[in-house]
Amino acid sequence: MAQTPQQRRANLKFQKEQEARMGKSEDQIKKRAKDAPKSPISPLWLVLLAFVVFGGLFFEVISRIFFR
Structure with a gap:
């Protein structure tokens, strides 16, 4: 029986x-x-968690600055 690449x-x-x-x-x-x-x-x-948290915070700050 030959080895699979994963086994190798x-x-x-x-x-x-x-x-x-x-x-x-x-x-x-x-x-x-x-x-x-x-x-x-x-x-x-x-990284995914940081993107969600800080990305949401970033967009919230931008929306409050430009779209009062």
Whole structure:
């Protein structure tokens, strides 16, 4: 059975992670995992939320200035 492109990418990612672990103790591996906290919200959603909030605020200010 041939690998799909998605399986191939997953296997390459797993291989790179395993090679990065070679020769390191468990403490070093765990410390590295704790050092990089991940945001619960993706940057795309943050940009979209900022656009909605600040875009609405911007249009509200423009409408109050020009269309009293």
